[in-house]
Amino acid sequence: MVATKRAPRSPLPKTTPPPAPRRPEETHWGDVALWYDKHVGDEGSEYHREVILPGVLRLLNLDKITSGKPRLLDIACGQGVLCRALAKEGCQVVGIDAAAELIAAAKRRNSGDNLSIDYRVADATKLIEGIGKTADGLRPGSFDAVTIVLSIQNMTPLSPVWHAVWSLLKPKGTLVIVMMHPCFRIPRHSDWMWHEKSLQQQRVVSQYLSSAEVSIVTHPGDAARGLGSSTTTHFHRPLQAYINTLGNAGLFVDRLDEWTSHKVDQAGPKKAAMDKAREEIPLFLALRARKM
Template identity: 35%
Template sequence: MADWYAGWVGAEGSEHHRRLAIPALLALLKPAAGEHVLDVGCGPGVLAPHVTAANARYTGVDASRKLVAFARRHHGAHGRFVMGDATRLRETREVAEGGFDAAVFLLSIQDIDPLEDALASAAWALRPGGRVVLLMTHPCFRVPRQSGWGWDTQRRLRYRRIDRYLTRLAVPMKGYGGGATRSYHRPLSAYVNGLATCGLLVDGVHEIPTFKTHPPGPNARAERTAMREIPLFLGLRAVKP
């Protein structure tokens, strides 16, 4: 999957990365000069130049050798990229206990399982007073294969239909490049309670609608309202007291 993913996202990130996900994550992260940020599931490393632009240090960790190599080629000047398992960061030589001011999951946490192990790994890597930021597709409204848009003819409203939510799901995703992945759906409570179990206290929430627009037509107003009101992404920030 690595070649396909790197080709789709590119060195700068997809349009969703550039216009929504990265700005939202940075708004919660607020990287400061001299801080050290750990990017868990860093993929092609698209976040690295944004962290170093704030004069902070950057380390990216990913389980894919090909994606780490891609990140080093395109963003090696902005930090270091290492191989590692997000759920067992203790086994990654370049990641030290309490060695980071912040850990982030930029559209990666829903591809990682078990969730609790990933959160515990991030908490282990944080110094006291550090913070973790999760940026994901909104688990309340974007459940793979169990949610979608609908149209209420009588009320002339665009609505979001949710068929399943509370049950944790491992959903096979469409294969590209000869491979396939799973997306792990969990309810919002799993993230908040999972962070709390690790001693991380949520102190920031950001819900982000999509930027998409629709061509003029009889339902354009309803379409625009739905896009403004039903968020695409959810950002959570939690601190380690």
């Protein structure tokens, strides 16, 4: 009999047992897959191209991965925009998404090319079967890095995702998360406001610490005209919810970046104030964590 080495256990707090798994939310992104695929395209939206993709590559720092061809997992990969960018950088990429329609779109966009990408339909909240054991044919300890870009706020609960990431990463592997900034972009509880006395564009936040589940109308213009529109679900959480649950899973944040919009306002009397507000109030939050 050949002895097998058991995968290391993901650390959990010693004082309390692990929480009972919560039933994952059903994805609603399949309903908007065609629109989303067209919106993002091959190279990404304007925000992808100008802010997100360059920022993710900086945080991954692929040049420091010396174990051969970097192997990366993109969780909730959508139609594969980040997977394609990573593969073009010379990475072996696995992309997973719970929406079969988006995985189909990703495969269509990769047909005929030689990029090293393996797309699979899989739910990130169900990847873990037991501590140190993962489902969907993903081998523990086999990835140099994991990315979760503009999708963690569509997932609940967080802990099963983090424990799966811990299991799948190599020792000292990297997790990069990008999200809408939870301190300033809170659906129904944050907005821009023009302050007439100070002549400033200001960001107003009316609620932050309370977690909330919010339905987001994909095409509000259609809904306003009574035409109906698909919805997706956004889970707002305060920043501490991410930092603390990551730490509980043995993933410790070593960098936090706040990215602003690259856009500028049209010429006019408010242009300087509008541009200043965009430069000061970040649109995206990026976290990098390491497996410890």
